[in-house]
Amino acid sequence: xxxxxxxxxxxxxxxxxxxxxxxxxxxxxxxxxxxxxxxxxxxxxxxxxxxxxxxxxxxxxxxxxxxxxxxxxxxxxxxxxxxxxxxxx
Numbered sequence: 001x002x003x004x005x006x007x008x009x010x011x012x013x014x015x016x017x018x019x020x021x022x023x024x025x026x027x028x029x030x031x032x033x034x035x036x037x038x039x040x041x042x043x044x045x046x047x048x049x050x051x052x053x054x055x056x057x058x059x060x061x062x063x064x065x066x067x068x069x070x071x072x073x074x075x076x077x078x079x080x081x082x083x084x085x086x087x088x089x
Contacts, residue, residue: 003029036077048081 007025011018032050035042042050057073 039075044082046082046084048079048085051078051080052076053078 003025007018007021010016010025011021014021032042036050036052039052041052044050052075055074055076058071060069060071061067062069
């Protein structure tokens with residue numbers, strides 16, 4: 001599902017114009033991105049959490065040169081689904 005699909009579904013379900021729904025979806029995504037970039041978690045009850053995870057420093061191999069490089073510790077965004085968020089078979 002793409003962002004356009006989400007906009008279409010919300011517009012159909014609510015009867016609100018697609019232009020308005022698009023701006024709301026864009027604003028929500030931008031707000032989530034800003035919060036996570038400031039290392040603040042975003043909790044959406046019943047859906048999940050957007051969090052920042054810390055990755056430890058590790059050694060890796062450069063296969064083309066055959067050398068070992070060190071990847072420094074860094075932070076990455078992650079999504080953790082809520083317990084209520086389940087996939088039905």
